[in-house]
Amino acid sequence: MNFVIPSFTPAIPEIVLLTLTSLLLVADTMWSKRYEFATYYATQVILVIVGALILTSFTTETVTTFDGSFVRDAFADILKLAIVVISLGLFLFSKEYLLQAKFYRGEYFTLGLFSVLGMFVMVSAHNLITLYLGLEIMSLAIYTMVAMRKDHSAALEAALKYFVLGALATGMLLYGFSMLYGATGQVAFDAMAAVIDAGEVDHVVLSFAVVFIVIGLAFKLGAVPFHMWVPDVYHGAPTAVTLFIGTAPKIAAFAILYRLLAEALPGAVMDWQPLLVILSVLSLLVGALVPIVQNNLKRLLAYSGIGHIGFLMLGLIAANPDGYASAMVYTLIYAFMGLAAFGLITVLARTGHEFDRVDDFKGMNQRNPWLALMMLFVMFSMAGIPPFIGFYAKVVVIEEVVQAGFVWLAVLAVVSAVISAFYYLRVVKVMYFDAPQDTMKVEPVARHLTWAISLVAVALLVFGLFPSWVIDLGYHSLS
Amino acid sequence: MVFGLPILSTLIWLPILAGLLILFAGRERPTFAKWFALLVSVVTFLISLPLWVQFDASTAAMQFVEKTPWIDQFNIHYHLGVDGLSMPLVLLTTFTQVLVIASAWDVIKERVEQYMGAFMVMQGMMIGVFTALDSILFYVFWEALLIPMFIIIGKWGGKDRVYATLKFFLYTFFGSVFMLVGFLYMYFQSGSFGILDFHLLPLGELAQILIFLAFLIAFAVKIPMVPVHTWLPDAHVQAPTAGSVVLAAIMLKMGGYGFVRFSLPITPDASMMLDWLVIILSLIAIFYIGLVAMVQKDMKKLVAYSSISHMGFVTLGMFLVYGIVANTGEAQGAALGMQGAMVQMVSHGFISGAMFLMIGVLYDRMHTREISAYGGVVNTMPWFGFFAVLFAMANAGLPGTSGFVGEFMVILASFKANVWYGVVAAATLVIGAAYTLWMVKRVFFGPVANEQVGKLADLNKREFAIMGILAFAVVLLGVYPAPLIEVMDVSVANLLIQATTSKL
Numbered sequence: 001m002n003f004v005i006p007s008f009t010p011a012i013p014e015i016v017l018l019t020l021t022s023l024l025l026v027a028d029t030m031w032s033k034r035y036e037f038a039t040y041y042a043t044q045v046i047l048v049i050v051g052a053l054i055l056t057s058f059t060t061e062t063v064t065t066f067d068g069s070f071v072r073d074a075f076a077d078i079l080k081l082a083i084v085v086i087s088l089g090l091f092l093f094s095k096e097y098l099l100q101a102k103f104y105r106g107e108y109f110t111l112g113l114f115s116v117l118g119m120f121v122m123v124s125a126h127n128l129i130t131l132y133l134g135l136e137i138m139s140l141a142i143y144t145m146v147a148m149r150k151d152h153s154a155a156l157e158a159a160l161k162y163f164v165l166g167a168l169a170t171g172m173l174l175y176g177f178s179m180l181y182g183a184t185g186q187v188a189f190d191a192m193a194a195v196i197d198a199g200e201v202d203h204v205v206l207s208f209a210v211v212f213i214v215i216g217l218a219f220k221l222g223a224v225p226f227h228m229w230v231p232d233v234y235h236g237a238p239t240a241v242t243l244f245i246g247t248a249p250k251i252a253a254f255a256i257l258y259r260l261l262a263e264a265l266p267g268a269v270m271d272w273q274p275l276l277v278i279l280s281v282l283s284l285l286v287g288a289l290v291p292i293v294q295n296n297l298k299r300l301l302a303y304s305g306i307g308h309i310g311f312l313m314l315g316l317i318a319a320n321p322d323g324y325a326s327a328m329v330y331t332l333i334y335a336f337m338g339l340a341a342f343g344l345i346t347v348l349a350r351t352g353h354e355f356d357r358v359d360d361f362k363g364m365n366q367r368n369p370w371l372a373l374m375m376l377f378v379m380f381s382m383a384g385i386p387p388f389i390g391f392y393a394k395v396v397v398i399e400e401v402v403q404a405g406f407v408w409l410a411v412l413a414v415v416s417a418v419i420s421a422f423y424y425l426r427v428v429k430v431m432y433f434d435a436p437q438d439t440m441k442v443e444p445v446a447r448h449l450t451w452a453i454s455l456v457a458v459a460l461l462v463f464g465l466f467p468s469w470v471i472d473l474g475y476h477s478l479s
Numbered sequence: 480m481v482f483g484l485p486i487l488s489t490l491i492w493l494p495i496l497a498g499l500l501i502l503f504a505g506r507e508r509p510t511f512a513k514w515f516a517l518l519v520s521v522v523t524f525l526i527s528l529p530l531w532v533q534f535d536a537s538t539a540a541m542q543f544v545e546k547t548p549w550i551d552q553f554n555i556h557y558h559l560g561v562d563g564l565s566m567p568l569v570l571l572t573t574f575t576q577v578l579v580i581a582s583a584w585d586v587i588k589e590r591v592e593q594y595m596g597a598f599m600v601m602q603g604m605m606i607g608v609f610t611a612l613d614s615i616l617f618y619v620f621w622e623a624l625l626i627p628m629f630i631i632i633g634k635w636g637g638k639d640r641v642y643a644t645l646k647f648f649l650y651t652f653f654g655s656v657f658m659l660v661g662f663l664y665m666y667f668q669s670g671s672f673g674i675l676d677f678h679l680l681p682l683g684e685l686a687q688i689l690i691f692l693a694f695l696i697a698f699a700v701k702i703p704m705v706p707v708h709t710w711l712p713d714a715h716v717q718a719p720t721a722g723s724v725v726l727a728a729i730m731l732k733m734g735g736y737g738f739v740r741f742s743l744p745i746t747p748d749a750s751m752m753l754d755w756l757v758i759i760l761s762l763i764a765i766f767y768i769g770l771v772a773m774v775q776k777d778m779k780k781l782v783a784y785s786s787i788s789h790m791g792f793v794t795l796g797m798f799l800v801y802g803i804v805a806n807t808g809e810a811q812g813a814a815l816g817m818q819g820a821m822v823q824m825v826s827h828g829f830i831s832g833a834m835f836l837m838i839g840v841l842y843d844r845m846h847t848r849e850i851s852a853y854g855g856v857v858n859t860m861p862w863f864g865f866f867a868v869l870f871a872m873a874n875a876g877l878p879g880t881s882g883f884v885g886e887f888m889v890i891l892a893s894f895k896a897n898v899w900y901g902v903v904a905a906a907t908l909v910i911g912a913a914y915t916l917w918m919v920k921r922v923f924f925g926p927v928a929n930e931q932v933g934k935l936a937d938l939n940k941r942e943f944a945i946m947g948i949l950a951f952a953v954v955l956l957g958v959y960p961a962p963l964i965e966v967m968d969v970s971v972a973n974l975l976i977q978a979t980t981s982k983l
Contacts, residue, residue: 407664414657429645
């Protein structure tokens with residue numbers, strides 16, 4: 001048996017990220033007393049370095065390494081860049097929040113970086129084992145982040161719930177993986193697809209595997225009926241952590257959904273497509289109706305996020321490269337809108353006041369007209385009203401699902417969009433039409449945060465006027 | 480081209496950019512906000528005049544066309560152009576805008592810059608709706624409009640403004656999403672989002688019916704037609720005066736415009752099969768809503784219902800085509816109804832705008848719109864009384880005013896299609912006269928009702944100018960409508976050919 005040294009080049013960003021994060025973990029214990037924000041700045045620098053590494057070595061070719069367990073292609077690079085950009089933003093928004101809430105710790109950032117590493121591995125996974133490895137790196141880091149606020153019972157409850165249900169989901173997924181391996185005798189995605197294509201697979205075992213895998217993924221994504229943890233975790237977690245959970249991990253979750261269903265199991269499309277239809281329909285309904293009665297903005301956004309997952313799945317239901325591309329566009333735009341929405345809540349939080357109830361935004365137009373306008377941008381974008389970018393996200397997935405022949409699903413989706421418009425409008429309503437409860441001026445503690453959040457929110461409008469670029473990101477890398 | 484810039488893009492983007500500038504720079508500077516908004520509105524109106532002057536009325540082709548790729552992946556273009564159907568509506572928009580800005584001059588005290596900014600942005604988008612030749616571009620403008628209007632009604636409106644504005648938004652949004660699905664389906668069939676490509680796209684019977692119904696929901700909500708009209712009285716009553724004017728004078732026209740730009744040419748066979756549906760709904764609107772208007776106690780509500788009734792003539796005129804062709808065998812005979820509908824749209828823009836401005840004048844002084852709170856206003860406000868009677872006559876369709884021309888043409892055409900349509904429509908002229916004149920009688924004539932009315936001051940110069948300009952427009956169009964009809968003549972003929980050529 002001869003041993004060939006694998007090529008490390010495709011994985012350099014991950015290797016650099018791992019090395020620097022490990023170093024930072026050690027350094028943090030030493031310098032955190034002396035230099036207060038050193039870990040924060042180091043985190044941002046590491047992200048910039050990793051982003052630059054990906055950007056400079058960007059390739060449209062598909063390269064696999066480590067015996068076919070790791071893949072680098074345009075899809076992976078674009079998603080990783082998006083994860084880096086979003087993480088830069090969310091760490092920026094989190095810092096002041098953590099200080100205000102008095103639990104600023106270096107571990108938040110190092111755990112965050114490990115979680116980013118996990119997402120990278122998920123995005124580049126090319127066999128079942130790598131995928132599982134990445135998923136666990138990401139999830140374990142996030143469980144800890146949710147529990148970081150030890151004195152806060154809601155956060156601890158959320159962490160426990162997240163952990164237990166997350167473990168259950170992982171169990172489902174692993175069970176599915178083992179059956180898949182049993183049925184095909186392969187772990188690598190392309191080999192698996194080839195075996196299934198050749199028709200040498202016991203279909204019953206394969207179907208069961210698909211069911212378990214889809215359930216596991218649905219748990220991770222928070223699709224109905226596996227969504228119970230989402231509102232509690234979003235609500236209970238400190239806002240900075242909610243910001244984290246609600247954005248970048250969605251991209252990674254979409255990536256494994258794509259890798260598993262579209263790359264490994266295209267031959268089982270008849271098995272997973274109906275499952276996705278059910279999940280999508282239920283998610284759309286819950287995401288449209290339940291937020292109407294929510295008074296906590298984090299909970300509202302959590303439920304509305306479930307609806308967005310329903311939309312995202314529409315693209316996958318189309319089950320062709322264009323459909324996957326539209327789902328990718330949706331994911332990127334949704335993660336970015338999540339950054340804007342949760343980012344705004346995060347930067348507005350004060351010591352002892354979370355600013356996460358819908359009522360907190362009452363009279364925002366009088367207290368801070370500029371930030372009210374930014375929130376208006378975010379809400380209308382999420383509602384899918386042009387000219388904001390959220391509109392195009394919905395248009396591309398609905399277009400693909402119409403092309404795939406599911407016109408009824410498209411009609412259902414637009415009806416759910418109309419219903420959801422109501423609760424987004426409600427937020428705008430309290431900001432613009434209601435009298436403020438207290439006249440205290442609302443402003444982020446630090447001036448630069450206003451600029452940063454405005455940049456993100458205005459981008460929703462600018463990309464909405466010139467959406468070509470965002471749409472091309474998805475379509476050029478997948479179809 | 481004006482100053483080397485394409486004219487339609489200038490008309491869209493100049494107000495939008497000016498609106499944004501007012502929004503950001505006008506804070507704490509209400510005077511600047513007002514003057515700048517007025518200046519830009521006047522400039523926009525002047526820029527729009529070459530559309531009329533340089534318009535070539537001998538062709539139905541699109542003019543002043545601009546086309547650049549916008550979203551390559553889906554073959555979506557930034558494609559603008561006007562023909563005889565849309566050009567008058569663009570001018571109506573730029574014209575109304577000047578009056579709208581002027582009408583709010585002393586009235587709006589709170590957040591003037593947001594108010595003016597919202598109206599300016601909205602103007603650009605409305606022109607975008609009338610000039611877009613790509614369905615996605617059209618949809619973007621169509622939907623984006625809701626955002627400023629939502630804020631305007633909700634922020635500067637009356638007591639129940641929040642309910643009214645949410646209802647307005649959700650109704651309209653609900654209507655339009657089905658249109659979007661229709662667009663996406665047609666893109667899937669034709670590979671293009673171009674409206675002119677849709678006109679040429681062959682569609683099967685079922686597809687046409689479904690698309691027709693999707694369009695019908697979208698446009699019926701906007702016009703509005705019975706039974707989806709209920710948002711309009713609420714929105715009108717709660718909206719500030721200028722908001723009501725824009726709603727009635729321009730936004731309602733978008734529904735009518737939608738029928739001639741989308742429904743009739745894209746789904747001619749379905750339009751023919753289902754024309755009875757639209758005609759019945761129109762007749763109900765004309766007749767029944769006219770009766771509803773009669774019993775209103777609130778002036779604004781009365782005019783709102785009267786708007787629905789008058790817009791019924793528009794939809795009636797448009798869908799008479801098939802009945803007339805069936806009776807007389809030629810498409811050109813139907814031109815009368817279609818032209819009547821188009822003239823009625825423009826005329827209603829002037830008249831309803833004037834009516835709402837009139838109520839605004841009274842409301843600014845008395846802070847009530849109850850008819851019973853007034854009486855004998857003409858004694859204290861003679862000039863105002865003069866204009867009020869003129870506009871009321873126009874609303875009732877008196878010959879010599881613009882209200883007569885459109886309705887008369889539609890009624891003539893409806894006799895050609897089916898005598899009973901004509902009878903019902905003509906009978907409504909009586910009802911229209913009844914509710915309008917009865918309101919005028921109760922508000923303006925008789926003895927001075929109370930002390931407050933006794934202290935009313937007549938129109939100031941600004942109000943006089945606004946009323947005077949509108950009165951001029953109403954009479955001019957009533958006495959000499961020929962130029963307007965000539966401009967749209969060829970386009971209407973072309974539309975009739977499209978609407979009567981089967982796609983099956």
